[in-house]
Amino acid sequence: MTNAIDGLVSGLDTTSLINSLMQVEAVPQTLLKAKVSSSQNLISALQGLNTQIAGLADLAGKAAKPAALNLYSATSTSPSVTTAISANASAGQLDVVVGALARSQxxxxxxxxxxxxxxxxxxxxxxxxxxxxxxxxxxxxxxxxxxxxxxxxxxxxxxxxxxxxxxxxxxxxxxxxxxxxxxxxxxxxxxxxxxxxxxxxxxxxxxxxxxxxxTAQDASVTLWAGTAAAQTITSATNTFSNLLPGVSISVSAASVDPVTIKVVRDDAQIGSLASGLVSSLNGVFALISTKSAVVNSTNASGAAVLSAGVFSGDSSVRDVKQRILTAASAPINGHSPSEYGISITKSGTMEFDAAKFAAALAKDPVTVTAAVQEIATRVAAAAASASDKYDGQITAKITGQQSSVKNLGDRIADWDRSLATRRATLQSTYTALETQLSALKAQSSWLTAQVAGLPTSSTG
Known part of the structure; x- marks a missing residue:
């Protein structure tokens, strides 16, 4: 690369002059870099949104399964008999008398x-x-x-x-x-x-x-003790599986009086599942709202500056939000979800009324659980459509932005090469100028010396 002679003859600050010219030349590249930064911010925000929507799809998908709301709890009238609920439990009641505990020899x-x-x-x-x-x-x-x-x-x-x-x-x-x-x-x-x-x-x-x-011994319990239907059940351990469907009991002491095991629908768990679904929905909506907000700030000179969020005006994000919101709030068999305590607010979010949901569930559990599963099914489909790792709407937008950033990076690299060539040209030009000025100055000095050496003439 040619080195500039920095104003040795002309007195010009050629380095600063070249730098100023290069700043003007680099304006298009600076704009490209700003666009890359903006696109990377959008990609990061979209990835965060995609992760949250994928979590919503997973949660809603689990809630949409046929047995997801078949939630029951079991209780025992004795601390020496404990219960555990598994899948396929149903309401019921059973009295047992613990005859013996299992033991090893x-x-x-x-x-x-x-x-x-x-x-x-x-x-x-x-x-x-x-x-x-x-x-x-x-x-x-x-x-x-x-x-x-x-x-x-x-x-x-x-x-x-x-x-x-x-x-x-x-x-x-x-x-x-x-x-x-x-x-x-x-x-x-x-x-x-x-x-x-x-x-x-x-x-x-x-x-x-x-x-x-x-001696080695099995545990035993007697069902319907004291009746003609009395039946003794044994187990090699102190746990008895499926005495009632989906319910296991563990015994830790023999009993004389019957111990009552009762299984009932667990409305609290069902309400918690519905509330969790609404909370997950609102988490997605809150993220979109935050990233779409216009922020007021001031610049270095104190002037007011308005900065739009990365999702502001983004039609893809807006469409995803609307489809998920519609899936959560649309009527079910002619009935609004608000009848069950799940409603849409004026701000475009969802609201869960626990008391209203509990009352509706107690009154008509079949309809309410079916409604929750219908909402979950629709939300799962909408969320999966947006976040699918292969062809989701948000995924596709992320891929498109990443491709755009790559292309911009290539163009910026091209500008690096072009600007390097331009700087070298300017340095060569100004070096040649200084060299030429130096030659002219030397010639001027020679001429001045020659003139000074000429004999003088006088007239009388």
Whole structure:
């Protein structure tokens, strides 16, 4: 690049002059950069709106599902019987008497200093499965380790048990079933599986000094106790599933008197779902309103400046809002949603009247829940149409703006190259000017010297 001779001869500030000329030359590029900044702000705002509308579509889609409003709650008259609601629950009531709790088996061996035989071989029969186990040695630690590694559903623990007559420390092996229920009962034999089959292996838990501390047991509840229809239900755990449709109960203590389990429609949950849908709608509308507002401010000189929001005048955003608002507020079978406490306000947002909704739901639950699901279905469709990641209306606008920004970036890059060439030309021109002026000045000095050296003549 040619370097400018900055006013060495002419006295001109050629660098400042070139910079000023370049500012004028760069005006079109500056306008392009401003447009890029404006487009990027719009893209960012559109992406935020698209995310919020997609969230609305997801929420409304869930509320629109057939069983979404089949919401029930269950209660129990005893703290020892707790309830859990799952899908497909329905209203109902049931009395149960808790007869027993589920438990796992626990047994201990007789006191010993080491396993009675070496090599140490034992067999555990649990849940109808026979497992032969060989320990690395006759030490009780090795036997317990081998049992625990065998995954039989039984855990072995070495427990101190005093000393024998010779003063040698003794221990017992405690065997604990990992799972509760009668089917998880187990027996521990000293010997191989073949010896168990032949009935020649001794039962360690039946030996002298050994004991079954706790037997394996199912939990049980009795329905309609004290009547001819009384029926006992058992469970390997303390949880009973689907005694009533979609309802599980867990028991923690036996009972003498019947415990009443009652399942009713949960109007509070239904109201919360409807309120959440309205809140999500208003979140979208509030974002659009905020980004569309005209803001009053002042510039550096104190003059008033009006700045329009990024969505101001945007027909696509306005159309999306109107379609979602219509989906939420349009009549349902000739009835306005306002009859159920869901209404449109003068400012173009939605309002939820909890008391009015609760009263309408209590009076006609079928109609009200159907209305909420219809609103949710329409809102889900409108929101999905706007935010779909492939062909949503807002998505398409974002893609279009991103393409525009890319094209503007290419044009700005072209201007960078053009302006660089123009600056180089100006620098070359002014350098040539300074060089020419320098030559002329030198020639002028030479001529002046020549003239001064000419002889003078006089006339008399």
């Amino acid at each position: 626990v047994g201990v061996s007789a006191a010993m200093t080491a396993w009675p035989a070496d090599p140490a071989v034992l067999t555990i029969v649990s849940g109808g499965v026979t497992t032969e186990i060989s320990a690395a040695s006759a030490s009780l630690d090795a036997v317990a380790t081998a049992i625990n590694a065998a995954n039989t559903g039984v855990t072995a623990t070495k427990v101190a048990s005093g000393v024998d007559v010779g003063g040698v420390a003794q221990y017992r092996l405690q065997f604990t079933g990992n799972d509760s229920g009668a089917a998880k009962a187990f027996t521990v034999y000293q010997g191989t599986a073949a010896e168990v089959t032949a009935n020649t292996a001794p039962d360690l838990l039946a030996a002298t000094g050994a004991a079954v501390i706790r």
